[in-house]
Amino acid sequence: MPPLGHLHMEHVLQAVGVLEAVILRSFGPEGGQVLFTRDTGQAMLSRSGTRILTALHLEHPLARMVVECVWKHSSATGDGSKTFILLLASLLRLIHAAASKESNVSHSYSSTKAAEASTARHLADKLLAFGLKELDELIATGVVPYGGCISWEDFTVEAQTPSLTNNLCVQKLLRSFFHTRCGYTHCDFSSHLTCELLSHWKFKNQLPSFSLQLVSDYFPALHTPVSGFPVRSSRLIEGQVIHRDFATPPLKTDHQPVKAVVLTGSMQPTLLSTGDVILHFSSWMESSLQGIIAKLQTLGVCVLLSAVKQSAAVLALATQAEMCLVECVSEDELSLFSQLTTGSLALSVISKTGINAVLYVHVAFQDSEERITIKPYSLTEETAYRSIAIQPIQKCVLKPGCVLSAGGLFELLLHYALLQHGHSSSVSPDLNIDASVSQLLANALLSVPQKIYSHSPHHFLDLHCCREGDKLSKVSELDLGLESVSCKYQLLLAVLQCVASLLKVDAVLPTHTALHTQSRRLTRTSWEGTEDEGED
Amino acid sequence: MALNGDEEDFKWEPPTEAEMKVIQARRERQDKISKLMGDYLLKGYKMLGEACEVCGTILLQDKQQKNYCVSCQELDSDIDKDNPALNAQAALSQVRERQLAAQSPTPSQTPELNDSPSSSQGNMSIPQPRPEHCEGAAAGGRTPLPPPAVPPPSTPASTAALAPARPSVTPQSSAQRLVLQEAEEAVLTKLRWATNQLQSSASLEASIQLCSLINSCANSLRSLKELTQ
Numbered sequence: 001m002p003p004l005g006h007l008h009m010e011h012v013l014q015a016v017g018v019l020e021a022v023i024l025r026s027f028g029p030e031g032g033q034v035l036f037t038r039d040t041g042q043a044m045l046s047r048s049g050t051r052i053l054t055a056l057h058l059e060h061p062l063a064r065m066v067v068e069c070v071w072k073h074s075s076a077t078g079d080g081s082k083t084f085i086l087l088l089a090s091l092l093r094l095i096h097a098a099a100s101k102e103s104n105v106s107h108s109y110s111s112t113k114a115a116e117a118s119t120a121r122h123l124a125d126k127l128l129a130f131g132l133k134e135l136d137e138l139i140a141t142g143v144v145p146y147g148g149c150i151s152w153e154d155f156t157v158e159a160q161t162p163s164l165t166n167n168l169c170v171q172k173l174l175r176s177f178f179h180t181r182c183g184y185t186h187c188d189f190s191s192h193l194t195c196e197l198l199s200h201w202k203f204k205n206q207l208p209s210f211s212l213q214l215v216s217d218y219f220p221a222l223h224t225p226v227s228g229f230p231v232r233s234s235r236l237i238e239g240q241v242i243h244r245d246f247a248t249p250p251l252k253t254d255h256q257p258v259k260a261v262v263l264t265g266s267m268q269p270t271l272l273s274t275g276d277v278i279l280h281f282s283s284w285m286e287s288s289l290q291g292i293i294a295k296l297q298t299l300g301v302c303v304l305l306s307a308v309k310q311s312a313a314v315l316a317l318a319t320q321a322e323m324c325l326v327e328c329v330s331e332d333e334l335s336l337f338s339q340l341t342t343g344s345l346a347l348s349v350i351s352k353t354g355i356n357a358v359l360y361v362h363v364a365f366q367d368s369e370e371r372i373t374i375k376p377y378s379l380t381e382e383t384a385y386r387s388i389a390i391q392p393i394q395k396c397v398l399k400p401g402c403v404l405s406a407g408g409l410f411e412l413l414l415h416y417a418l419l420q421h422g423h424s425s426s427v428s429p430d431l432n433i434d435a436s437v438s439q440l441l442a443n444a445l446l447s448v449p450q451k452i453y454s455h456s457p458h459h460f461l462d463l464h465c466c467r468e469g470d471k472l473s474k475v476s477e478l479d480l481g482l483e484s485v486s487c488k489y490q491l492l493l494a495v496l497q498c499v500a501s502l503l504k505v506d507a508v509l510p511t512h513t514a515l516h517t518q519s520r521r522l523t524r525t526s527w528e529g530t531e532d533e534g535e536d
Numbered sequence: 537m538a539l540n541g542d543e544e545d546f547k548w549e550p551p552t553e554a555e556m557k558v559i560q561a562r563r564e565r566q567d568k569i570s571k572l573m574g575d576y577l578l579k580g581y582k583m584l585g586e587a588c589e590v591c592g593t594i595l596l597q598d599k600q601q602k603n604y605c606v607s608c609q610e611l612d613s614d615i616d617k618d619n620p621a622l623n624a625q626a627a628l629s630q631v632r633e634r635q636l637a638a639q640s641p642t643p644s645q646t647p648e649l650n651d652s653p654s655s656s657q658g659n660m661s662i663p664q665p666r667p668e669h670c671e672g673a674a675a676g677g678r679t680p681l682p683p684p685a686v687p688p689p690s691t692p693a694s695t696a697a698l699a700p701a702r703p704s705v706t707p708q709s710s711a712q713r714l715v716l717q718e719a720e721e722a723v724l725t726k727l728r729w730a731t732n733q734l735q736s737s738a739s740l741e742a743s744i745q746l747c748s749l750i751n752s753c754a755n756s757l758r759s760l761k762e763l764t765q
Contacts (some may be wrong), residue, residue, distance in 0.1 A: 011587070014594055016564065018583065021574030034578065057582035060594060510585070 001418055008113055010094045012502055013089075015062040020089040022056065028452045029179065029407070031082075044399040049081030061508055066404035068500040073491065077319075079177060080217050080491045081449055087495045090447035091127075094440050095120050096497070117503070123440070124500040130437050131496040132326030134421075139489055142417025147485060171195045173482045174408045186231045193234055198235070214339070221332040234379040240337060242305070247327045248319045260303035260341075262334055267292060267314045286313060293317045305329050305337065370504045411487045418442035565611065570592060572606045684721045713764065728752040 004489035008294045009198060025032050026047050034052050036044045046052060067087065074081045099120040201215050215222065224241055267289060296304075304325040318325045329337075404410050422438040551559060573596060577583060581604070582595040588595055590606040596604045645649040725748060 010592070011594075014566070014570065015583075017570035018577065019596070021570045022576075022577055056577050058577075059579070060585045063583055280604045466653045509587070 009099070009117060009503075011094075012062060012505075013092055013096060014501075016066060016085070016089045016092055019053065019063060019066060020085050023052060023085050026052065026452065027086065028081045028457055043166040049085065050332060053085075060503065065502065066498065069494065069501075073494045077487050077490055080487065084491060084495055086448055086451055087444060087492070088498055091440075091444040091495065091499050092502070093504070094444050095127075098440060103489055116504075121500075121503045122435070124496075124503045126437050127441060127497045128500045130441070130494055133345070135492065136489060137419050138421060139414060139485065140396075142420070143404065143410060143413040144402050144485060146409070146413055149402055163184070172389070172402060173484065176482055185411070189232055189234075191372055193236065197236055200525065218332060218336045218339070220335045240333070240340065242326060242329055242333050244326050244329055244339075247310070247315060247325045247454060248323065250324050259299065259301045260305060261296060261301050262338060263310075264334075265307075266308055267310055285421065289313060289317055293321050293323070296323070299361075301444075305334065307331065353509055380418050402484050403482045404488075406483040408452045410485065411445040412447040413446045415442045424533050565607075566610060569607050576604075576606070600706060716760055716764055720757065720764075723753050723756045723760065727757070 026034060031047060033045050035049045036046070036055050040291075042053070044055075050071055053070055056067075058064050058067060066085070070081045073084060096116075102119050145522055171191050174194050175187050178187035178190040178194075198215065199211070201212075205374050214490065224243065304323055305326060306327050306331070307329055308327065309327050310318075329483045404413075418438040419442050422435040422442070424436050425438070573583070573594065576596050581598050583595050584595045585605070586595050587593060588608055591604055591605065591607045593607045596606065598604060730746050730749045730753065734743060734750070737743045737746060
């Protein structure tokens, strides 16, 4: 688009169409992976839509806006970025077709581009209003009856009997998620391990959502990546592994409870700036340090966890006092440590543990039920936890924990529900507007199962048939896994919002200075000179 | 509002079949462009915020900071092939098609023109007028000129020397007509001279050669006459 030019729907369609073409080959259960290489030789293999889209070099403002929306959605729900782009593209195409029809222009260039753009904007706003007000009821009546409900107690790790209730366990939900991330070979093992981890993270007096949120927030501290081993040698270790080695020789404990102190700053006070006071100061400083260590000894403290590097004097004194010191512990780990110890847990053992020739500190807790995972280096996402965390937290009509068979069934069911809604509302003339809106949305939704089953149309037919007959048992025979209904609803809303905001853009003005600070994910793009920013 | 104003002017009608084909072709082209651009993005190209001035497609930039338009530099070569305004070959084929369509009830003239010299070349059954007859005729009095309707076998070299170029598809212009007229006059002059020479010729060899010259002139005249038609 020329500088100071007006944005036409064709520009929007082209930008989104290109992004769709990028992710289309990785979409679906048979989608491929993308190998990214950097000039430094670093390689990354991924099928995740967010990773692929954020790794592209994009300077086009609309494309960057879309990727930003995808990233925000993905960080909230953990999944669905490719579906987002597919839905966005098909919705925009249908809106464009409807707008050009409604504004009475033929498909040749005319001066009523502005009329077309305003019709499109109007349609998008109507769609968003429909999505916010009526869509959840439609889903509750038209889609949820075909699915099931899982609760926190369904964390049955082993599905012994092939009955219906066991099929609805969380493991199945995780399995379909891992299937899209790690591929078919490791999804069972990964989901099993995750279920085990989550089942151990149960706090007695807290809601399940609290523990899920905890695991989700502290996952980087809970997860130890180890390279060079197969995925199947991952295991859970009880306690917390701090990813640092001891700075002083570790103490020999006899499984007695020990006390620990967390230091966020240096124990040694900083030097004063005046000159000849230093000599006196250092002697004062040493004696003050000795005093501190002596005080800690009297309190019975044996372990010092420090966020920063301590000075040599501190190290020497700590060794002398037989205290073990761990330096440069990350903030996440320290906060997790404090979280765990604020409860009724006491520190019991602290020891060195070696994982693949790297020494870590292992902290075990008495009466603990917490475990951490050690995972050999794999490219899995920790957003799995975020996706589970969001499910129990619901504020709308949809019940928490509703699940449905994965593989496009949600889109298909909603498509039919919307068509029915359109038919019923067209009978009453005052609701005539809704008919076209629901029709549009219904047609857009059909693009998702179409793309999933583009390679195997007979599976698509199976999906259609499942709607009529004995619903859940037949679908579970197809073994497609489970997906959360509320997550899909969130995805739809996010897409509708993105469409509305995309079509609100009138013109693009190039600027020479950055108007907003870079978002933290845009670490790869280089900003040289002119930069385009979209403005409403 | 502009929308309401337009409604009075024209109603929306569903697109005709031809328009549908155009729409379909345009959509396919857009899909192809998107796919190509997606592939380039995955290869490491950068998507710029500018569009190409010619076609309006989003520009890509490779690692050597060179801008690249997918539709102009890759796809347009496929389409330009068929566009008569841009390609001479396509223009020629278009004209040929038109001619075929116009002349379809009657067989076209081009194959006729092409066939006649070859048939004359292939036809060796008619014997050359024997020099003795010519001699006798020359001694006896006026000899009628060998009729141009009889297609005698002609030597390709002489025909090639005197005959004009193979009839082409391009329409005749006044310059061409002028050239043809001049050629006709030259050939007639030569014919007249050959006839005179033949009448007064005494040697055998000269007579034979003069007869063949007359033959070639007659063929050339025939071809020229057919060209001017």
